[in-house]
Amino acid sequence: MKILVSACLLGENCKYNGGNNKNEKVISLAEKHKLIPVCPECFAGLPIPRVPSEIKDGKVFSKDGKDLTDKFKDGAEKALYVAEESGCQIAVLKERSPSCGFGAIYDGSFTGKTVFGNGIAAQLLYDNGIVILGESKADKIEEYI
Ligand code: SF4
DSSP: OEEEEEGGGGTOSOSTTSOOOOOHHHHGGGGTSEEEEEOHHHHTTOOSSOOOEEEETTEEEETTSOBOHHHHHHHHHHHHHHHHHHTOOEEEEOTBOTTTOEEEEEOSSSSSOEEEEEOHHHHHHHHTTOEEEEGGGGGGGGGTO
8 A cells, every 4th residue: 555654754854953753663664555755845845944833823834923824735735746646545644743743733832732733734635535644653554544
């Protein structure tokens, strides 16, 4: 099965601070599945490193106050394009991210608090029928296939 994956979970240094969120459980999925990495924020043309962003009232703002909603939407569309072109029906995405988070995201205060909600790319993928799991459920993926 082909699985769309947040690239930072595979060790790609595409996180806002230039680092990654390497996750061995996610990487081990490659033993049985074909992993298709995406980074919606990179697809949006945002630099690495970059100022962190969070969602507030449905819009995305960088910590220095710029409204990046349209850029995040553009990156989400490109991630959806990759998912559809490569035939992914399931995605393992980075939890809490304003792009990739699903079910809980940072609350827009840049204090580490979370609220119920979905990242911009996760929402678009979900709206287009893709099953989404956070990395903490990567070892349960067989239950969702
Ligand atoms: Fe990782 Fe997604 Fe953020 Fe890219 S946009 S660094 S894939 S959480």
